[in-house]
Amino acid sequence: MCNFLWLASTEGIGSYAPVLIQLLIAGAVVSLLMLLTHILGPKRKTKDKLINFESGIEQIGNARKPMGVKYFIVAILFVLFDVEVIFFYPYAVNFRELGTEGFLAVLMFVALFVCGFVYVIKKGALKWED
Amino acid sequence: MKPLIATAVFAILMMFAALTVKEKKSFTHFAAILMLGLVGLNVWELADYNRLLASAQASPDLFGKMLRVDNYALWFNVLMSSCSFFYILLVGRSIEKVGVHVGEYYALHFFILCGVFLLSTYNNLLILFLGIEILSIPQYILSGSDKRNLKSSEASLKYFLMGAFSTGILLMGIVLLYGAMGTFDIHGFNFYATGTLNIMGVVGVLFMLVALGFKVSAAPMHFWTPDVYDGSPTPFTAFMATIVKVSVFFAFMRLFMEGFANLDPYWKVTVLGTITVLTLLIGNITAVYQQSVKRMLAYSSIAQAGFMMFVVIGSNAMAMKGMIIYAVAYTLATVGIFGVLLKLKDYTYDGFNGLAKKHPFLALIASICLMSLAGIPLTAGFFAKWFVIAAALEQPGTFWLVIFALVMAAVSLYYYFKVIMAMYFKTGEPELITPVTTMDKVVMAIIGSAVIVFGIAPDMLLAWI
Numbered sequence: 154m155c156n157f158l159w160l161a162s163t164e165g166i167g168s169y170a171p172v173l174i175q176l177l178i179a180g181a182v183v184s185l186l187m188l189l190t191h192i193l194g195p196k197r198k199t200k201d202k203l204i205n206f207e208s209g210i211e212q213i214g215n216a217r218k219p220m221g222v223k224y225f226i227v228a229i230l231f232v233l234f235d236v237e238v239i240f241f242y243p244y245a246v247n248f249r250e251l252g253t254e255g256f257l258a259v260l261m262f263v264a265l266f267v268c269g270f271v272y273v274i275k276k277g278a279l280k281w282e283d
Numbered sequence: 284m285k286p287l288i289a290t291a292v293f294a295i296l297m298m299f300a301a302l303t304v305k306e307k308k309s310f311t312h313f314a315a316i317l318m319l320g321l322v323g324l325n326v327w328e329l330a331d332y333n334r335l336l337a338s339a340q341a342s343p344d345l346f347g348k349m350l351r352v353d354n355y356a357l358w359f360n361v362l363m364s365s366c367s368f369f370y371i372l373l374v375g376r377s378i379e380k381v382g383v384h385v386g387e388y389y390a391l392h393f394f395i396l397c398g399v400f401l402l403s404t405y406n407n408l409l410i411l412f413l414g415i416e417i418l419s420i421p422q423y424i425l426s427g428s429d430k431r432n433l434k435s436s437e438a439s440l441k442y443f444l445m446g447a448f449s450t451g452i453l454l455m456g457i458v459l460l461y462g463a464m465g466t467f468d469i470h471g472f473n474f475y476a477t478g479t480l481n482i483m484g485v486v487g488v489l490f491m492l493v494a495l496g497f498k499v500s501a502a503p504m505h506f507w508t509p510d511v512y513d514g515s516p517t518p519f520t521a522f523m524a525t526i527v528k529v530s531v532f533f534a535f536m537r538l539f540m541e542g543f544a545n546l547d548p549y550w551k552v553t554v555l556g557t558i559t560v561l562t563l564l565i566g567n568i569t570a571v572y573q574q575s576v577k578r579m580l581a582y583s584s585i586a587q588a589g590f591m592m593f594v595v596i597g598s599n600a601m602a603m604k605g606m607i608i609y610a611v612a613y614t615l616a617t618v619g620i621f622g623v624l625l626k627l628k629d630y631t632y633d634g635f636n637g638l639a640k641k642h643p644f645l646a647l648i649a650s651i652c653l654m655s656l657a658g659i660p661l662t663a664g665f666f667a668k669w670f671v672i673a674a675a676l677e678q679p680g681t682f683w684l685v686i687f688a689l690v691m692a693a694v695s696l697y698y699y700f701k702v703i704m705a706m707y708f709k710t711g712e713p714e715l716i717t718p719v720t721t722m723d724k725v726v727m728a729i730i731g732s733a734v735i736v737f738g739i740a741p742d743m744l745l746a747w748i
Contacts (some may be wrong), residue, residue, distance in 0.1 A: 276302065
């Protein structure tokens with residue numbers, strides 16, 4: 154009647170038992186280690202421990218203020234163009250089979266990306282200095 | 284599909300215009316011209332399709348059965364692009380004031396329209412997913428485009444996080460449906476292929492229902508709507524609440540009408556009926572308590588979504604007509620009232636006090652639009668509600684649902700007329716942030732008269748079907 158039960162009965166949910174056992178062991182190890190550090194470790198509660206860690210330097214002001222996101226933009230753009238390159242691999246493998254039509258399709262794909270690239274450069278997204 | 288490709292090309296053109304052009308005003312002119320071109324392309328596509336269909340040369344399946352066009356979907360595209368054209372003419376001045384990247388805002392609108400055209404013609408769940416994503420991602424950006432405004436950032440972040448979550452649910456639903464049916468093609472679904480109801484498929488349907496319900500802000504998936512609509516810059520709220528919402532409803536209806544047609548109708552009425560009742564109840568009752576007209580319109584859009592749910596419940600020929608009429612009536616009226624709202628400085632009800640004395644034309648257009656939203660006869664909203672209710676009544680077991688909807692429509696009269704009362708019967712000094720230009724007056728007059736004309740002869744909208 155119910156598909157899930159039917160699947161479980163025919164495929165045999167037992168074959169997934171090792172996965173379950175591994176999950177349980179992983180959970181047990183983590184909780185055991187955390188429990189042990191709490192029981193065995195010494196407890197020193199000081200006020201300094203509660204403030205934000207800033208590499209040993211005393212903290213200055215609020216963390217929530219505007220800052221440049223240059224690196225973030227570069228990283229995002231990297232991912233974008235990286236993915237474009239990934240699409241070339243399957244095309245390179247099938248270069249002969251796809252023929253002229255495939256070549257034109259890829260050309261269009263690249264042309265669209267070049268449009269984006271020109272836009273990014275002109276917009277100054279890759280300009281590191283202000 | 285010329286218009287589909289054109290939207291992407293036009294968006295790229297807008298982006299490059301943003302690089303070279305400095306004058307903000309010229310973006311609006313350029314976008315309006317491109318949008319007019321898009322309307323023309325859509326009309327051409329529709330006429331071309333009909334001509335080829337007559338000589339039996341046209342195939343409805345495009346791009347390897349990924350898209351499927353018919354008169355109905357193509358006509359919907361024509362209407363949506365026309366509404367977008369009037370939207371740009373009416374709120375273009377306000378879009379220029381949102382921020383510095385005006386060209387990009389328009390480019391994002393064109394990308395959204397690309398999603399709209401995909402959603403109206405999809406034949407494959409993958410294209411449905413693609414359409415919803417192309418539709419949503421520009422909206423996340425647009426809602427956060429007023430960067431210095433904390434509320435706008437909040438709206439963007441909230442919408443993005445919750446939208447991403449609902450997309451995950453949509454994908455899960457698509458996966459389950461594929462697992463159950465072995466196909467992404469919505470015309471190839473059969474829930475009784477093995478003789479009994481396919482439970483995995485039904486779970487998939489429920490997931491799709493939740494995800495699409497989120498996108499159209501049907502209760503109980505509506506919680507993002509008030510904050511996002513209230514926080515987003517007002518011109519973009521107008522676009523999100525109208526063209527985007529009705530397009531997702533169009534996709535929603537097509538999924539249930541063509542994809543899930545052989546599902547037990549009783550099941551549909553029970554589950555969709557519950558969602559409809561909740562949406563109508565929460566939307567209307569909460570709208571009564573709002574102080575800000577913009578936020579009231581956000582709740583009103585939830586309430587209107589409740590009525591549009593009847594289209595999904597009906598999923599028949601009448602529902603197709605109802606969808607077209609409701610889409611146009613709701614879009615025109617909401618764009619009109621947002622156009623008036625954008626002129627005002629104060630978005631609370633008090634901001635409308637005495638508007639009829641000082642700017643009688645604005646007050647008149649606002650009243651026509653609000654009456655259309657409430658569903659007063661002789662406005663387009665009346666026939667919109669009439670058609671969707673007639674569509675729902677063709678399904679057995681929807682009688683009490685319809686009675687409930689009528690009661691809720693009566694409740695909605697209260698908050699819509701509160702604005703009209705403020706405009707006509709209260710005294711005050713409403714302040715405008717921008718003067719009303721001749722252009723505004725012309726567009727508002729077109730929208731106002733369209734609402735009335737479609738209220739007298741709704742068949743005009745169905746001529747092409």
